[in-house]
Amino acid sequence: MATPEEKLSFAAAPGSVRERLLAIREEVEKKIGTYESSKSLYEFRKVILDNRKGRIAELMQIIREVPKEDRPAVGKFINELKEWATVRFQETDERIRKQELLKKNAAEDIDVTLPAEETKFAALHPDTLVINELIDVFAGMGFEIYEGREIENDYYNFTALNTPKDHPARDMQDTFYLSEEFLLRTQTSAGQIHVMEAKKPPIKVLSPGKVFRSDDDATHSPMFTQMEGLVVDRGISVCDLQGMLDTFSEKIFGKGVKTRLRPSYFPFTEPSVEVDVSCFACGGKGCKLCKGTGWIEVLGAGIVNRHVLENCGIDPEEYSGFAFGMGVERIAMLKYGINNIKALFESDTRFASQFRD
Amino acid sequence: MLAPLSWLKDYVEIDVSPEELERKLFSAGFEVEELIETGRDIRGVVVGRVLSADPIPDTHISVCKVDCGEKGVLQICCGADNVRPGGKYPVALEGAQVYATARDHVTVEGLMTIKKGKLRGELSEGMLCSGVELGLSEELYPGAGYVGLLVLPEDAVPGEDVKPLLGLDEAIFDIAVTANRPDCQGMIGVAREVAAVLNKPFRLPALDYTENGEEIDFSVEVEAPDLCPRYLGHYVSDVKIAPSPAWMQRRLKLVGINAISNVVDITNYVLKEFGQPMHAFDLADLRERKIVVRRAKPGEEIVTLDEKTFALNPENLVICDGVRPVALAGIMGGLNSEIKESTCGVVFEAAKFARDNVRHTARALGQNSDSSARFEKGVDEWSTEMGMKRALHLIEELGCGRVSKTAARFAADPSRVEPRPLKVSLGRIDGILGVDVPREEILKSLSALSFAPEIDGDTLSLLVPAYREDIDDHAQDIAEEVVRSWGYEHLVPRFLDSAQVTPGGLNAGQKKLLKLKNTLAKAGFYESIFYSFFSPKDLDMMHFAPDAPERKAIRIKNPISEDLSLMRTTLLPSMLNAVVRNLRRGNTEGRFFESANIFLADKLPLESYPEEHAMLSAAAFGDGETFFTMKSAPEAVAKAFGVRFTYEKTEKPFLHPGMTAKILLDGEEVGFLGKLSYEVAGELAVEKPVFLLEMDAAKLLGKLTDELVYRPVPRYPTEKRDLALVTPEETTAEAVRSAIASSSKYLTRVELFDVYRSAAIGEGKKSMAFNLVFTPDDHEFTAEEIDKIVEKILRKLSHTLGIELR
Structure with missing residues (x-):
């Protein structure tokens, strides 16, 4: 780009005009480097370049004083000066703005390692986190969610579940009684009966809920949470149960986790099984978590006892089903490594604040 | 159920290790909770023959030369009164472990390790042991109760481990027998299962006798x-x-x-x-x-x-x-x-x-x-x-x-007492298990369990032993017997192949509740779960009146303790107790909520199912908390569900009389919040501010639809105006807000953003500043139009509430 000087040709302008043009030019040259703020530069620019009151605009007045034949040339000289000044101001302004921004940025420099402003953002209870995760897994398999009552009667909690009054299995669970008939449910299985009475197969239901047993020591809480699942349809077998549990275990405990069934006993299922998952901490080699066995007991399950189906008016010759139940706290404790069941019901801020969705 | 291995061997030949048997029983449904080895603490004790015993003068101690077979002849000092040359006794060698006894030589006081040492200047290279020192009693081994050396039989071989000789190598299985198998509550029952898992014959003990006694009338x-x-x-x-x-x-x-x-x-x-x-x-x-x-x-x-x-x-x-x-x-x-x-x-x-x-x-x-x-x-x-x-x-x-x-x-x-004939369908057994069980496996497993199985086509004929009262007349029981013998590892997992597709997931109500919980969590409240029961003392803590409905609680007949004896009628005591617990543990601030049921009985004692009513409670405590930070909880819920709560002053026996409000939705009360009263705080020695909230979740969720209807974005720009209004001190923000909001259909937002008091405004007065947003419907508002509407609003405020523009 040509320098303004090279372009300026008003040295050839008539004497007085030339002097005035040079005077403006010199003033700009002399002062423009002294400005440090874009705001004061702008003020100076107005003095020189304001369209009405600027020094260059004023210069246009003298056009009238020069002879008519010189006027186009003088006009051209003035325009040249204007263009030159405009460019000078623009360049200077850019330079100043750049410096200003540098200063501003430098002034606003911060310690990025200072703590963030805290958003008070809490979390759901670990039991709820586990329940939500389970619901997510089972909802995808077509399970509805049914939450039964915490206060049940003897029939739904025991008798209908193939556990009549004198049955020794009642000793497996120490029951809180509210009256001869009413009690705090000892198992979410009570909900199975309500579901099967209200709904005919195909049934796929998941029932999370609080259950109660008169047991209060280091490893037992008088209230805890169970998650019960029930499937009733045609041709349901133990193989279906295990297939579903395999899927469940992989989704909850991680890929590659396997299940193992072993015989057990519950009054309302037959065959009944305890279900172990291969230890997700050591991969089945044996560690502290699995007590060296490579397996962790997570739930009980089985094929629904035909008497239970009959009690609900479902024909056991046509339909069969499986049920499974697990302790939500147990899963939560395994999953998060919580070592004390009581901590789940104390709401200590130092406990609660460790969880997140 | 304790089953010693040596006793089980009376009825069945056991040729596997105790650990192997434990595994096999486990797979058959008999979990061995503990495998107890009787002599597990005893190590390094062998048979010794005393060759000579020379008393150290003026002491009760003798210096003995003891032949310990291949371990050599050791010198051992011994204080027992029954040591004699030629006798055989247990010798704890150097490094051996035996029980330590108190001065009475009877009371066991832990374990000890034998070291070489000197007694009365004489070298002693081991210890001759009593029965008690080996963990024995008179019942476990005759002579072991004697306070002195345990005398071993004449034929004991010096140098050999004493444990087999004394029965200290016994393995005892502590078996968890499930409630359906009472027949396994004796050695015979366990031995039958052991025989089945080992595929060995089972033999009954001798049952014969001769009747040669005196005969009488009886x-x-x-x-x-x-x-x-x-x-x-x-x-x-x-x-x-x-x-x-x-x-x-x-x-x-x-x-x-x-x-x-x-x-x-x-x-x-x-x-x-x-x-x-x-x-x-x-x-x-x-x-x-x-x-x-x-x-x-x-x-x-x-x-x-x-x-x-x-x-x-x-x-x-x-x-x-x-x-x-x-x-x-x-x-x-x-x-x-x-x-x-x-x-x-x-x-x-x-x-x-x-x-x-x-x-x-x-x-x-x-x-x-x-x-x-x-x-x-x-x-x-x-x-x-x-x-x-x-x-x-x-x-x-x-x-x-x-x-x-x-x-x-x-x-x-x-x-x-006779075996019971039973016929079941093999097809049913296959159907329950989900695989075609090889017929020879069915025969093998049921024969081992003495069911005398015979197969004819699809029919499996059995003779159920009389002691198996758990066996019902259906295929499910037999399928269970077959699979526990055959092994669950033979099943082939599959994923509900024959089941019909069903729609799953949460229903609308469950989704709303989950959203409610998530909203409170996002607002900084951690979810809590407390017991469904509480203490009568909790009701007193809250200062409930003697006839308050909260006191009509269902009582547990057999509670663990009085503190866990009543079904909750309000969630707040548990929440307050948690706050107090946190403060006592030095946790100076926190926010919690709980979503749970309360239990409302029509009649006590219960005659029908009580109502299980969903409630919500929350607490915020600590120096930073105010009534309004607590109020952010219901407001977060309102925002999440697109509704507006209104608040009116109210009173609760446990809350501050000037800082308590009921929460209304569409004019209906759905809950309350407030600051814990100074009285209750004092009684609980709580020094930090505590705010509590309880809402009727069932009622609230019933009213919340969570439906969202889109309104088109306004075609014309909205206009904003701020109004600072001077009102008497007692005028509530809500009164002014609702008066403004109802005065023009173009007002789409009315929000308080400042409250200000000063001498200039005057005693007993305050200035409230509102932000108003006007949304036009069919044309762009001019400033004059807005001015007109504002004038109308001010006239109304002046007329109805005596409020002036500041």
Whole structure:
């Protein structure tokens, strides 16, 4: 780009005009480097370049004083000066703005390692986190969610579940009684009966809920949470149960986790099984978590006892089903490594604040 | 259930290690909770023969030379009074581990490791041991109770480990027997399962005897066959009461029973062997020489063996002689007919008593025994018959009496001791398990369990052993027996192949509740879960009036403690207790919520299902919290569900009278919030501000639709105006806000953003600044139009509330 000087040709302008043009030019040259703020530069620019009151605009007045034949040339000289000044101001302004921004940025420099402003953002209870995760897994398999009552009667909690009054299995669970008939449910299985009475197969239901047993020591809480699942349809077998549990275990405990069934006993299922998952901490080699066995007991399950189906008016010759139940706290404790069941019901801020969705 | 390996070997050949057997039992449904090794603490103790024992003068100590076979001849100092040259004793070598005893040489005080040392200047290279030091007692090994050296048999070989010799290598299985298998509550039942898992033959113990005793007149009458379906009584004459032999004492001790006398030990032995409780009466005490099994008469009394007196009622079953009760059926014998040193005639009882009745009586009287525990689990009548035979055989084997022909019996259903024929469909078994089980596996597993299986086409014919009362008449039971023998590892997992597709997931109500919880979590409140029960003290803590509905709580009949005895009628006490607990632990701030049910009874005691009503509680505590930070909880909910709550002052017995509001939705109360009162805070020694909230979640969620309807974005720009209004101090923000909001249809937002008081405004007055947003409908507003609307609003405010623009 040509320098303004090279372009300026008003040295050839008539004497007085030339002097005035040079005077403006010199003033700009002399002062423009002294400005440090874009705001004061702008003020100076107005003095020189304001369209009405600027020094260059004023210069246009003298056009009238020069002879008519010189006027186009003088006009051209003035325009040249204007263009030159405009460019000078623009360049200077850019330079100043750049410096200003540098200063501003430098002034606003911060310690990025200072703590963030805290958003008070809490979390759901670990039991709820586990329940939500389970619901997510089972909802995808077509399970509805049914939450039964915490206060049940003897029939739904025991008798209908193939556990009549004198049955020794009642000793497996120490029951809180509210009256001869009413009690705090000892198992979410009570909900199975309500579901099967209200709904005919195909049934796929998941029932999370609080259950109660008169047991209060280091490893037992008088209230805890169970998650019960029930499937009733045609041709349901133990193989279906295990297939579903395999899927469940992989989704909850991680890929590659396997299940193992072993015989057990519950009054309302037959065959009944305890279900172990291969230890997700050591991969089945044996560690502290699995007590060296490579397996962790997570739930009980089985094929629904035909008497239970009959009690609900479902024909056991046509339909069969499986049920499974697990302790939500147990899963939560395994999953998060919580070592004390009581901590789940104390709401200590130092406990609660460790969880997140 | 404790089962010593050596005892099980009486009935089945066991050629695998205890650990291997444990694994096999586990796979068959019998979890070994603990595998106990009797001598697990004893190490490095061998047989030693004392060659010489030279007393150190003026001490009780002798310096002995002891031949320890390949371990060499050691010098050992010994203070026992029964050390003699030529005798064989246990020698704890250097580095051995034995029990340490107190000065009495009897009380065990932990373990000790043997070191070489000097005693009275003499080198001692080991220790000669007593029975107690090896963990033995007189019952476990004859002579082990002596306070001195344990004398080993003449044929003991010096240098050999003493553990096999002394039975210290015994493995005892502590087996968890499930409630459906009472037949495995005895050695015989466990041995049958062991035989099945090892595929070895099972053999019954000797049951034969000769009836050569004195014959007498004796009868049994059962007046309550429903409570006693089988009763056997058998007379044994010429009884000589004496200690039972060492082998029997040892076995009983291994399963936790102390020896008493031969006759009593036989009854306990049969209890442990066959799982059949037995009782022995002294014939001399049986008046009229008869047994009558009947319900007790009201107020009838019995003194049991442990010298406790019980007043009975007709719900209790008693065994009587011709005149009076002589035993509490299935629970404990009477003191009046117990076996004594002088007893010379014994009537053995083996019976089946109904488990629910034994259970009921034992609970009601608070009187439990090994026998009642056993009956409560269920005894089968086959074992009743076998148990009596075994007891009589043992009488003869132990030579402690003569079995007579005199026996009387009752059986409501004599066939209960015979195997029961059962036919099931193989197809059903395959269907339940989900695989076609190889037929030879079915035959193999059921044969091993003595079900005598035969297959004809789809029909599986079985003879169910009489002791398997758990087997119902259906394929499910048999499928279970087959799969637990065959192994679950043979099943092929599949994913609900035949099941129909069903729609799953949360319903609308469940989704709303989850959203409510998530909203509160996002607002900084951690979810809590508390027990569904609380304490009567909690109601007092909250200052509830004596007739407050919260006090009408359902009571648990058998609570763990009074503090956990009432079903909650409000969630707040648990929440407040959690706050107090946190503060006491030094957690100075926090926010919590709980979503749970309260329990509302129409009538107490309960006659029908009570209402389980969903509630929500929340708390915020700590220096940074105010009424308005607490209010952010309901406001977050309102925002999440697109509704507006209104608030009105109210009072609660436990909240600050000036800082308590009820929360309304569409004019209906849905909850309240407020600051904990100074009174309650003082009583709980709480120094930080605490704010509480409780909402009726059921009512609230019923009103929230969570439906969202889109409104088109306004075509014309909205206009904003701020109004600062001077009002009397008592005028509420809500009163002004709603007055403004209802004054123009173009107002789409009215929000308070500042409250200001100053001398310039005047005493008893305040200035409230509102931000107003106007949204035009069909044209762009001009400033004049807005001014007009504002003027209208101000006129209305001036007119209705006496408010002026500042």
